[in-house]
Amino acid sequence: MINEQDHAVQPSAGLIDVHAHFLTDDYVRAATAAGHPDAEGMPGWPEWTPAGHLALMDEQRIDRAILSLSSPGPHFGDDDAARTLARSVNEYAASVRRDHPARFGHFAALPLPDVAGALDELSYALDVLGSEGIAVETNTHGHYLGDELFDPLWAELDRRGATVLVHPTSPPQSDAVNLGRPDPMLEFMFDSTRAVSDLIFSRLLLRHPNITWIFTHCGGPLPLLADRMEMFRPSLPGTQPDDPTVNDQVRRLWFDMAGNPFPNWIPALTKAFGTDHLLYGSDYCWTPARATAAQINSIDTAEPAPGGDTWRTLTTRNAHRLFPSLDQ
Numbered sequence: 001m002i003n004e005q006d007h008a009v010q011p012s013a014g015l016i017d018v019h020a021h022f023l024t025d026d027y028v029r030a031a032t033a034a035g036h037p038d039a040e041g042m043p044g045w046p047e048w049t050p051a052g053h054l055a056l057m058d059e060q061r062i063d064r065a066i067l068s069l070s071s072p073g074p075h076f077g078d079d080d081a082a083r084t085l086a087r088s089v090n091e092y093a094a095s096v097r098r099d100h101p102a103r104f105g106h107f108a109a110l111p112l113p114d115v116a117g118a119l120d121e122l123s124y125a126l127d128v129l130g131s132e133g134i135a136v137e138t139n140t141h142g143h144y145l146g147d148e149l150f151d152p153l154w155a156e157l158d159r160r161g162a163t164v165l166v167h168p169t170s171p172p173q174s175d176a177v178n179l180g181r182p183d184p185m186l187e188f189m190f191d192s193t194r195a196v197s198d199l200i201f202s203r204l205l206l207r208h209p210n211i212t213w214i215f216t217h218c219g220g221p222l223p224l225l226a227d228r229m230e231m232f233r234p235s236l237p238g239t240q241p242d243d244p245t246v247n248d249q250v251r252r253l254w255f256d257m258a259g260n261p262f263p264n265w266i267p268a269l270t271k272a273f274g275t276d277h278l279l280y281g282s283d284y285c286w287t288p289a290r291a292t293a294a295q296i297n298s299i300d301t302a303e304p305a306p307g308g309d310t311w312r313t314l315t316t317r318n319a320h321r322l323f324p325s326l327d328q
Contacts, residue, residue: 019281146202
């Protein structure tokens with residue numbers, strides 16, 4: 001393993017990356033065998049190693065990265081196999097964190113839609129492995145977050161006051177709408193907004209207020225659609241007249257800057273929802289190192305954040321508020 005001291009950076013200069021991915025050979029083999037040879041229409045599976053990730057972090061002044069699996073997740077149809085694979089990838093990520101405790105954290109994968117298995121795994125991940133939270137997808141085999149199937153999971157996470165990273169994935173029957181183009185280009189973004197709408201209109205955010213939710217990619221098109229969602233909200237079944245507005249509920253969520261944050265996306269997001277819950281995210285290794293460098297350059301050369309902060313300073317301060325353990 002790489003020596004920890006060889007990868008020290010100045011804390012004041014560094015970003016906290018809450019949206020960073022890892023891969024294991026077992027996971028890639030299982031996904032490929034299950035019919036994901038190109039990973040949601042992308043050119044292929046990227047390579048990932050701790051050493052390569054640390055080198056990128058040092059080059060781009062990223063202090064710490066919180067690792068998670070990306071789509072399609074660990075469940076490929078068999079509950080027992082999914083439980084085994086989720087445990088394997090979580091233990092591997094925890095080992096990377098142990099080897100580099102000042103550089104990596106970990107959001108645990110769960111074998112959803114197997115809720116019983118997910119409850120077991122989240123207990124192991126949070127209580128034994130010390131994960132920073134859990135990672136779920138915007139939908140799992142067509143079950144969105146507000147599906148009553150998941151109620152026991154949210155109740156337990158609410159009891160724990162846990163953090164949940166929601167990563168986009170392909171919507172059901174995406175081949176009917178993606179026009180033969182990679183789902184991450186558009187369908188992932190729309191599915192994030194769809195998942196937020198489900199949290200709101202199922203009243204999940206109100207029923208489980210102690211869960212902290214992080215959504216990726218600057219909220220997708222959500223900043224442009226929240227007002228339209230609010231226009232429809234009073235007429236939708238299950239909503240209550242005195243419920244908070246869509247915008248008020250969305251302001252409770254956290255968002256990362258993965259993708260193309262400037263010149264247009266972050267100004268739209270922060271105008272709609274403010275900057276207090278804005279975090280940095282790279283989406284590495286699915287976003288290649290060169291594209292990650294270009295993204296960070298756009299952040300470092302953008303107009304200052306409201307109040308005159310750099311975007312580095314603002315997002316890093318927010319991350320320390322969200323994850324006090326980073327200061328230990």
